[in-house]
Every structure is written in C-alpha cells, then in structure tokens.
Amino acid sequence: MREGEADPGLYDYAPYRNRPRIEWPDGKTVAVWVSPNLEYYEFDPPANPHRKSWAKPHPDVVGYAHRDYANRVGHWRMADMMERHGFKGSVSLSVALCQHVPEVVENANALGWEFFSHGIYNTRYSYGMDEAQERAIIEDSIRTVREATGQTIRGWLAPALTHTPRTLDLIAEYGLTYTCDLYHDDQPMPVSVRSGRLISMPYSLEVNDHYGFFVYNMSPREYADTLIRQYQRLAAEGAASGTVMCIPLHSYLIGQPHRIGAFEEVLKHIAADGRAWITRSGDIAAHYLAHQTGNGGVQA
Template structure:
C-alpha cells in the first residue's frame, strides 16, 4: 500500500449528488487576489529573471525584490480599478506583513467589503519547514493580525507557496479555520478530516493561476486571458447537465498588474462578468457558507 494523507477518500466525479449554488447556478466563480510582501536580501521569492535566490548572484537581489514590490505599489491598484469597474468581489489572500507594508492597499480592499483570508506572515518563508510549535505560532500571528485589522478572524487559509507540513490541516482547524485553499485535487469542495474536526478544502487553481501560467510555463498575457475564458466556457458547458463546480482565478498583482497583462485580464474578466446571470460570482468564504449548509452527503469527504 502506498502512503496516504488520510484526509479524505477517493470520490469519482461521475455519480455525485446534484445540487445548486444560490440562484440556481451550477458554477461558482471567485477571484483569489494574492497580496504578498517579501524580505529584502533574504528568503524566498518568485523571480522575473534568475538571481540570488537561484544561485545566480549574491544578495541583495534588487531586480527581483523591486519587481515583486511593484505589485503592491502599482499593480494592485490597477487591479482594484478593474474589479470596481466590473463590480467583482474578491477573496484577498493576504500576508499579514501587508498591514505594515501597505496599509492603504489593505484598507482599499476593506472598503470594498472583500473577504480577507490568511496567507501566512510573508511569502519569504514556508511553513512546511517549521517544527509544529513554530508553525502553530506562524498561523496564530498571521490570524491575530488580520483579526485586529478586519474586526473578525479569517476563516480561510492559503499557505505561502502552498506548502503544508503533515500537521497543517490539523493546526488550521485547531486555530478556528473553516476552509483551506491548499488542495487543488477537485472541482468541488471536499471535507478533510483533521484532529480537530472537519476542514473544507475549496478548489484553488494551479492552472488558471498567473504564477504557474506566466512565470513557470511562460504563457503570454493574451494566452492567460484566453485560458480564463476557455476554462469558464467549458465549465459552463459541463454544468448544464452535470454536478456543481467551483472555478477559481488566482492573481498576483506584481505579475498580472503589468499594464499589458492588465489589458488582457480586463477583457477576460469582462467576459465572465457579462454572464453573471448564469453563474454565481462570489468569494471563497461564501462558497464555504453555502456548501457547509448543504445536507450531509452532498459534499465529498463528509
């Protein structure tokens, strides 16, 4: 027998129960906006070009640090304008360091009523490398910062770099989290077993996501925008006579906030927004609320 995570069993797509999202929709769409801060001269970080983090040169890696910070200084504000123009809600996946680094940006999302989910302290570290006590402290510190600023604790979590230890789901449930975005193994929410009760895994994309698409696969702006539209249209076709789905779109302002990419993204998001009568455009937290209230047996893993 192969080792297993033990969080949930296998649930074939065919034969699952039929149910709807609010308004009778079969497709829920949410935007995951990643607001991230990075240490200068040390730690992890995505790279525009090979630099110090990949052994290409000594720290400080000014080129890549400045490129990442462009997202918080400029790109995120351009993305906010587009979200306002199209009346689109967002789930903000926030490093807690953002409250000190860019408080005005966090306040702008708060003013829109966007959901804020936990995303660690900073994307310069991975929680998967920490002993359990230190990982528990990371989750607690990040959660407390969000609760102080937003008035309520976050209910959802995305690990920096989507890096989990074997104990991460247990620690999240212990800390009061209700859902995780770390698992991309399904197109529906799935209940995960933990030491502290069930934790819902809500689909978070690793395909319709600008980091793997643009940084890893080197897709162009138009290709990424087309990917959003094609994914959306194919899902609409599938749910006509099929089971309900969740479509996430993962965005990082230092990538998608570049002007030529924003122009292509705006076209794709306008295409989605134009079909809002046929789909439920929402937040990850609202996906949790609806799915958790369904009768037992509707959500896999329960």
C-alpha cells in the same frame, strides 16, 4: 497497498460522476472567485535550509523590486478593474502587509474583499517548522488580520505553498473552515482532520497567473483565452452539479499595463454570461457547509 505507498488519508476518493448534486444560489452553475495574492517579500530574508527565498544571491534587488510593483501600482490597477465589473476579491494575504503597506490592506477591506492567510511573509516557509512555530503563525495571522480589518480569517493558503504534515489539522483546530492547499478537484470536498470541519476550496495552479506567465510562458491574450475556456467548461459541467472556478492573481503580473486589458475581457465575459455566481471563497465555503455533509452528500 504496497509498503511505503500509504495514502495520507487527507480526503476520500470520489469519482467525478454521479456525485450528490451541489446547487449554488439562484440556479447558477459555477461559483467564480478571484484570489488576489497580496503579498510581502522580504528584501534579505533569513535562510531556510530547505528552500531558497530568491533565485539570485541575497539581496535580490531585481526580484524584490519586481514584486514591490504589486503594492505600489499593480494592486490599484487590478482592484479598479475588478470593481468595475463586479468582482470582489478573496485575498490570499501575507499578513505582514498589514504593518508594512497598510494602505493596500485598508483599500481591499474598504472594497468589501475577504481576507485569508497566506502566512506572514511569502519569503518564510513552513518547511522545518515545529508545532509551536506553526501555531504561532496561525495565531499571528488570526490576530493581525482581525486587528487590521475587523475580519476573522476563515481560510488558509500556506506561505509559498509550503506545508507540514500537521498544517491541516492545526488550521481546523483554530476554527478555519477551508484550505486552498489541495488542488485535486473542481468542487469543494471534505478534508479529514482531527477536530473541526474543514473543506478543500478549489484553487487553481493551472490558471494561476504565476504559472501562466512564468511556467507556461503565455502571452496576455493566451492567458485570457485559457481563463475563458476554463470558465466555459466548468459552467457547462456545473449544470449537473455546481463547480468552482478560482482565478488566482498576482498584481505585479496581471496588473502590468500590457496584461490588464486582456484580463478585463475575461471579467466582461464572465459577468455577461449569466451562469456564474460571482462571489468570495468564504461565501462558497459557508454555502457548501450549510447544505452538504459527508463526501458531498446533501443534508437531510
């Protein structure tokens, strides 16, 4: 290996063939989890020297109000649709939402959704944080979610996908069992950490509605077709060894009136197919940790 090209050693390399078999409950071939990002964006957040919070100069009235649609309207429309077809959310939560819009958090908790941390605000980033600051955010996340919902978070998705070199070690130290910040595989994989046991939970940028609508400029029907094709391939490959499909959502996008109908067709398709273990991220992590060890190896 050339100087300056050191592998960070986050996880071992394992080619996508001839891995130890992963088996999901009831013979299902693909574990499907839906991840609503329930977020809170500050109107005029403190500046981070490494990244702007808004594309426009602060305060960005349009950007703020567009995202506020999620908590006022989009969440409720999306949640009704998911419940209608038997999908429980695994919430990527800006934990400040517990104080700012507690009605949304209370609704998701009453529906039996799981919560994991997406930082405090989605307008404050990990870039430039020292260890004490990062520890404070993790501790705040654990405490705030527990007080608001009674749940103890088991997973982590860094705020706005921003990290430090110590993030994974710290969340494992605090007892979290999975991270959604590694997009390198379609199966759970062990992550190398100083203490504890941490796995990567497959979370997709490719079929994230933010990328679908903002980056790839998909129509609602194109996005729905992409999700169905993603599902079909992973369900087929999962017959050899169980796969994971994550559907990451932002309700200010998918909860719009002109998009929600196409998304409903995806939920109907997956629910009717019969090969999906429709579940939550923490349940996937718990099953994997109970049945697998090492680099995907099955426990004796």
